Amino acid sequence: MTHDLKQQIADQLDRSRARTRLLTDAVDENDLTAQHSPLMSPLVWDLAHVGNQEELWLVRDVGGREPVREDVDHLYDAFQNARADRPALPLLGPSEARGYLGDVRTKVLDVLDRTDVGEESERRLVRSGFAFGMIVQHEQQHDETMLATHQLRAGEPVLAAPAPPQPTGGGAHSYPAEVLIPGGPFTMGTSVEPWALDNERPAHQVDVPDFWIDTFPVTNGEYMTFIAAGGYDDPRWWSAEGWKHRQEAALFAPLFWKRDGERWLRRRFGHVEPVPADEPVLHVCFYEAEAYAAWAGKRLPTEAEWEKAARHDPVEDRSRRFPWGDDDPTAAHANLGQTHLRPAPVGAYPLGASAFGVQQLIGDVWEWTSTTFHGYPGFSVFPYPEYSQVFFGDDYRVLRGGSFGTDVSACRSTFRNWDFPIRRQIFTGIRCARTATIDEVR
Structure with missing residues (x-):
């Protein structure tokens, strides 16, 4: 062994x-x-x-x-x-x-x-x-x-990879837009994953109220609708900090996007191309994600909500290593490891769905949560404080799920990433959630 x-x-x-x-x-x-x-x-x-x-x-x-x-x-x-x-x-x-x-x-x-x-x-x-x-x-x-x-980097393309898979059947339109996650306790974090890092530990019980979460990440097409509706110009959708940053940084669209007449173009590893409407939106900061969610009548999920939607198996009443189970990802489960140099269209990985039916939680784009970065109850430094502890505090927001550039070794359903809320150069996207009403859970 x-x-x-x-x-x-x-x-x-x-x-x-x-x-x-x-x-x-x-x-x-x-x-x-x-x-x-x-x-x-x-x-x-x-x-x-x-x-x-x-x-x-x-x-x-x-x-x-x-x-x-x-x-x-x-x-x-x-x-x-x-x-x-x-x-x-x-x-x-x-x-x-x-x-x-x-x-x-x-x-x-x-x-x-x-x-x-x-x-x-x-x-x-x-x-x-x-x-x-x-x-x-x-x-x-x-x-x-x-x-x-x-x-x-500016200049001619130097990296190449095949296009990601396309959805089969009816694609994303075959699924509900959002999924109800029943309230109740679940096991968050891990005490048994051998290579889990200190901020993923220890496993602990978290009670999460009923909530809805989007089946798929927000697409470019959906985000274009937000832009066309004046989302970047209306302070109603932005937090005070977000609106201040939007003005100071002159944000008007995701990073690497530019307007070309009636269409949007993006620069992707040296290629300039039309923005594909069915791919998850990429290169948005936390404040943009937060504003989009507010405009859509929703919010960003908490870190606990994200992990419950990704890991909890209500039939066996346990937490899985990955949304689909305990086996490591394959090319059929998720878009990981720089196999493709872009997110896959929504609906491309039905085998990667969680027990609740939430899809593409792993790979494609890191998903912003509303949670600031802190240690779990019972956290202890191992093996050195500079990996996690020195970053604890309200300055950072937690991201979950990994991107197309994340390797499977650094991408579990317990894996926690974090960054400043203004960051856009990383491979970040959006998934929305909302609190369920009493009538919706009866």
Whole structure:
């Protein structure tokens, strides 16, 4: 069993590194070292950073080995260096960074071979391979960040992927627009998922009143209707903070959209194309999502509502790992892992539906919730406060579900993402909810 787990870990490490190479080899050295937006690091910083984190945790901490490049630790400390300042640092060049990653990985595989990663390991850090899984997830999260940098990059397209699947049968029109989720307690979070991060823990009971949630994420076509109805010009739909930001940032449509006569165009990884009406809307900030929901006569779901709709099985009265069950996602369940470079049309993944019939909760677009980022009752830091605890507070909003750029290793129904409510460069979308009335639940 331990041998099988070690092989699984090695495969996951290799798969993450292959994606990192794809994203960094796709551009020349000028693009690799350039800062394409002050919101993002140069790609070459992310490249060496994933190697440095791997060295810190797996080579030095788990393995107890001598440092590979202790002299670069300060350069790749994300808390010590703001993104806007990173281009001015004496960073490793592309070839040197690639060599560094190779040297670290060679040592890591040796550490893996010599480490007890079994369920009964005395060291909590490596039990069930946790530290290795943490590094796999860290690299995949940075790969999604680098994919977002590619979207911000100007110039000719350098990435390619097949189009996502199309809905079959009647597509989204075959399903109700929203689903009633009965009130009552359910188990939120996890205490058993071996690679779950500290902010997903521990499992705890949450009682959620009856509510309705949209069957699908909000589409581009629906969002165009909001724009055409003057949604960006009417402060009734915006919170005070949201309206202030809408004015200061001169928001008028999702990021990367532009008007072309009677139609909307978008720029997607170097391609300029008509905005497809049936895909989930992408690149909207929390305030835009909140305003759209208010205009539609609804609201954003709370984090607990989102997770109940995604995980709770009312027949077995338990919480699933994923909406469809406990098995890992396949290409038939969800749009994940950069397999497609866009969200899939709504209705494209009926096999990914939750027990309640809510669809496309995993993959396609990160979905804003109304909840600020805090630890669960009984939260404890593991293995370091800078992963979660330092971000707790009302400054961040929780996002759920993952996007087309999220890897399955970093996407569970318990997985929590968070960001500032003004952020739009990430792959964010909207799903609405509303409180059920007494008459609706009789």
